[in-house]
Amino acid sequence: MDNSCESNVPSVIHLCTGNELALNHLSSSYENSDKQKFIVDCHVNDDTSKMKSETSDLPTRSGKLNVDNDDYREEWNNQCDFFLSVLGYAVDLANVWRFPYVCFTNGGGAFLIPYFIVMVCSATPMFYLELILGQKHRRGAISLWDICPMFRGVGIAQVIISYIVAFYYNTISAWSLYFLFVSITDILPWTYCDQRRGNSINCVNFTYLQNLSNTISNDENDLLQQKNYSLASIEYFERVVLKLQQSTGLGDLGPIRWQLVGCTIFIFSILFASMRNGVKTSGKVWANAAIQIFFSTGAGFGAHIAYATYNPRRYNCYRDCLITSLVNAFTSLFAGVTVFAYLGYLAHLTHTTVQTVTGEGKNDIQ
Structure with a gap:
């Protein structure tokens, strides 16, 4: 029987009792190193070999060695790191920005019925x-499907979708x-309005519009609704931030907005610094509800698989899955109520409908 124990853990030589030659070689190799110290005690029997090692200050982010797996993989420092990472990925702009608009355009309260049904029956499972696949096999979205190469395209599609979404999500950020x-x-x-910075002559601020709406008669109010005015907040976004008036279409996109370029670079810098060390009832309404809940929870993008690979194999990820789904749904509902309240108040002050205030979807971001 061979007196050496084999392991895939890098930079650590596992020795069995009696292998004096390897022990002397190990001592001479690390006699000047204070960074790596370990004690290895191997117990070998006829069927299995068990290894116990103590490590200190190894070059890993968490300082933990995963000796229970075939492949070396770093682990989260604590359970809170994993939970907050998954929660931060699920609760994002989709809750505050996209959910209110999708809910409004698909029947309001009626939209919540298919939303929660899809969440319970499909998105959460x-x-x-x-999480289970990533935690069990400890591989990313693409290499995970080595367990069934026929479905490797699923992992590739997840990466491509995440890459595409990152383009416009980082722009909105x-x-x-x-x-x-x-x-x-x-x-x-x-x-406020200021034509020197790009506002049009039709620009009015909210206070002026509110005072005018409270003082004029009903007939004059009908004329006000027909007037081609635009709110200062909308014009600021379109004409000051984006400079849309300087673009004639896809053939002429206008000048580069260096302020936005700087903000985008700043966001990518934060991402790099964080990652550099590793870790109505109809078919249309149901489709939109399914898209929103999957988009909101992040299921199907492959990110949760990557997060779970840093978990111990016996970690209780079921609890984090349920909590994240519930917090995500609550955040979406809270954001929806807040946005609807604001739109209703704005429509009441201007004596118009909510559809008119939102521009029928054109200015839903504002």
Whole structure:
């Protein structure tokens, strides 16, 4: 019987009792190193070999060696790291920005019925399945499907979809970051009109529109609704932030907005710094409800598989899956109620409908 124990863990030589030659070689190799110290005790029997090793200050992010798996894989420092990572991926712009618009365009309260049915019957089980696959096999979205090469295209499709979504999601994040920077002033720049910065002659601020609506008669109010006015907040986004008036179409996109480029670079810098160290009832309504809940929870994008690969194999990811799904749904509902309340109040002040206020979907971001 061979006196050496084999292991795939890098930079660690496992020795069995009696292998003096290898032990001397190990001592001479690390006599000047204070970084790697370990004690190995191998117990070999006829059927299995069990190894116990103690490590300190190994070059891993968490300082933990996963000796229970065939392949070496770092692990989360604690359960909170994994839970917050999954929760942060699920609760995002889709809850605050996309959910209210999709809910409004698909019947309002009626949309919630298929939304929760799909969440319970499809999205949450798929979410849980991705966590199980990643945690069990400890591989990413593509290499995971080595267990069944016929479905490897599923992993490739997940990566491609995530790559495409990242393009416009990071753009929207750059807009949000830009608004955060310009809001550090005494007067918010989107609350007033200024033609010197690009506002049109039809620009009116919200206060002026509110006062005018309260003082004019009903007949004059009908004329006001027909007037081609635009709110200062909408014009600020379209004409000041994006400079849409300088673009004639896809053939002429206008000048580069260096402020937005800087915000995008800043966001990617944060992502790099964080990742560099590793870890109505109809068919249309049902389709939109399914798309929204999958898009919101992140199921099907492959990210949860990658997150779960850093978990111990016996970690209880079922609990985190349920909590994340519930928090995600609550956040979407809270954002929806807030946005609907604002739109209803704005429609009441301007004596118009909610559809008119939102521009029938054109300005749902504002």
